[in-house]
Amino acid sequence: MTDIHAQDLAARYVALWNEPDAELRRKAIRELWAEGGSHVLQPPQEIREIAAGLGFGSTTLEAHGYDALEVRVIHSYEEFVAPGRFVFRPQDNAVRLHNVVTFTWEMVPTDGGEVAGGGRETLILDENGHIATDYMFPGI
Numbered sequence: 001m002t003d004i005h006a007q008d009l010a011a012r013y014v015a016l017w018n019e020p021d022a023e024l025r026r027k028a029i030r031e032l033w034a035e036g037g038s039h040v041l042q043p044p045q046e047i048r049e050i051a052a053g054l055g056f057g058s059t060t061l062e063a064h065g066y067d068a069l070e071v072r073v074i075h076s077y078e079e080f081v082a083p084g085r086f087v088f089r090p091q092d093n094a095v096r097l098h099n100v101v102t103f104t105w106e107m108v109p110t111d112g113g114e115v116a117g118g119g120r121e122t123l124i125l126d127e128n129g130h131i132a133t134d135y136m137f138p139g140i
Contacts, residue, residue: 089106102121
């Protein structure tokens with residue numbers, strides 16, 4: 001596996017979600033993820049409760065491949081960053097063990113103030129150092 005610095009990867013990953021330029025976002029997705037890579041999101045508690053009420057024992061939201069990943073990033077950018085309300089920032093706690101990188105991030109108001117949200121990323125890297133699977137746990 002290539003030499004990957006965990007905090008650098010975390011910074012590039014989080015920067016993607018703040019990127020206003022569509023072409024640069026698309027390029028960053030291809031640089032970060034493996035072809036066919038995935039983003040797996042643990043949905044908010046309210047969605048998990050609704051799913052459980054419908055008889056689903058496990059609920060995840062998943063995006064597979066560059067096109068689906070781009071749709072996922074665009075949606076997040078348009079909802080949180082584009083209106084000028086929030087930015088995402090990595091915390092300084094990224095660690096790597098073999099092909100796994102984990103770190104936490106925060107969503108903060110652009111005009112300052114309390115942290116509005118956050119989560120934990122667990123990235124499983126392929127042999128070339130690209131993200132094969134990205135597990136996101138929001139609200140941590």
